[in-house]
Structures are given as structure tokens and as C-alpha cells.
Amino acid sequence: MITLMIPAKGGVGNSLLTRFFALNRKADLLIDGAFGRRGQDLHHGVEDEILFDLFDYLSESVEIQEAICKTEHYDLLLASQTRNLNEIAPEQFYDKIDELKNKYDEIIVDLSHWQVTDLKYWLKTADQIIIVAEDDVEAYRGIDQIQFLCWQDRLRLNVKLLFNKVSNRETENKVKNFIEEKELDLYGIVPKVTDTDQIKLYQLNEYTYGGEKRSFIDRLFRGVNNDQS
DSSP: OEEEEEESSTTSOHHHHHHHHHHHTTOSEEEEOOTTOOOHHHHHTOTTSOSSOHHHHHTTSSOHHHHOEEOSSSEEEEOOSSOOGGGSOHHHHHHHHHHHHHHOSOEEEEOSSOOHHHHHHHHTTOSEEEEEEOSOHHHHHHHHHHHHHHHHTTOOOEEEEEEEEEOSHHHHHHHHHHHHHHTOEEEEEEEOOOHHHHHHHHTTOEEEETTEEEEHHHHHHTOGGGOOO
8 A cells, every 4th residue: 555645835744744654554665755855864864875766776777675775663765866757657667666565565655845747656656645734825725736636637546634733723623624625534633833842753752732741643643533632
């Protein structure tokens, strides 16, 4: 199964939330699909260990075991910083992704920086899409754009929204109204946290919400409907 994590705009926290999502789902493989602007190597501290990358695998220059980086929780496959997905024929791309689906049960793809051409490649491989957004006009426009690309290619995909940096109940209600109006599914709502707690998030530790210490992963993936505090 492939889940795409796609930001509706820049700066919504897609890379960090993708990492938490992969941990929560006990993923086998995390792919950074942001060609030219990858970031998961930095988040995982493996930037100096990369010999081959996703492009090398897709172009059949190396086998998958040569391109992945091993982490404590899952395999990591990183996009190239210098090559472009447009250099890979679509049929070859789909064949190589199918090979990954046969090898790994749970694949998460971080598309924190995407171009329309790249996104259209990935959409055709996905079983589920989670759009990471926030309460922002630009983010709402981005959601519409991603939906349009799915419609344009006649893709019937399981699309859900994950709203980050929600600061209060008023904003939460606004988000819910938007989702109801657009007839979309809500994956969850993540509260806005302080700068101090942001450091804890990167350490996969805990944060303070309403004066109470909570596990960030548990809070996030319980889903908004189960969290009434």
C-alpha cells in the first residue's frame, strides 16, 4: 500500500508529519519524493551516507538494496538532488514502483516539494492520499488544485485532509465547515504548539496542550473526532 503525504502549500509541516505518520503506521519504507529539494535525509541524519538514490533505482542503475538507507524504524529511499523525474519514462517509473509495492507492505511517500508533473506520476501509484494543510487561503487553493489533478486523470482515490497548526476551537470549526462543504474526509487535526514544544516534536517526545503533557503521535493519530479536550 502506498500513501502519499502532500502539502497543500509550503510550510505546513509535511515532512515532520510524514515522519510521524510512518512511525505510527509502522511503515516498511519511507520515500522522499521531492526531487531537487529532499529533506528527509537531514531529518534522519543520513545526509553523509547516501551513495545512490531514488533516481538511480528508477533508472535501473542500481538494485533497491543499494539505494536505500537503513534506519531504526524503516528503510529510507531518497530523491535525487540533481536529477529530474522527467528523465524517467512513465512506464519504467510505474514498473519500478510496482516492484517496491511487491517488496514492501506499507510505503509512505513524502512529497513536501512537488511539481505538477511529478505529482501526476505519483498519484497514479497511490492507494491513499493525505493532504496536509492549515487554515489559510493559499492552502485551500492548493487542496482544490490537487483534487483537480485527480479529477483530470480520472483517478478515484482515497483522499483525506490532515490540518496542522490549528490554534483554537473557532479555527477547528472553520476547518470542519470547509471539509463538509467540499465533501472531503478528515484524517485529523493537529494543534498549534509553542516553539519549546516544537523542539520536543523533533525528538519524538511529548508536548503540552491545555496544561497537560501528551504524546504527540498518540494525539495526532487518534483523530479529531475522538479528542474532545
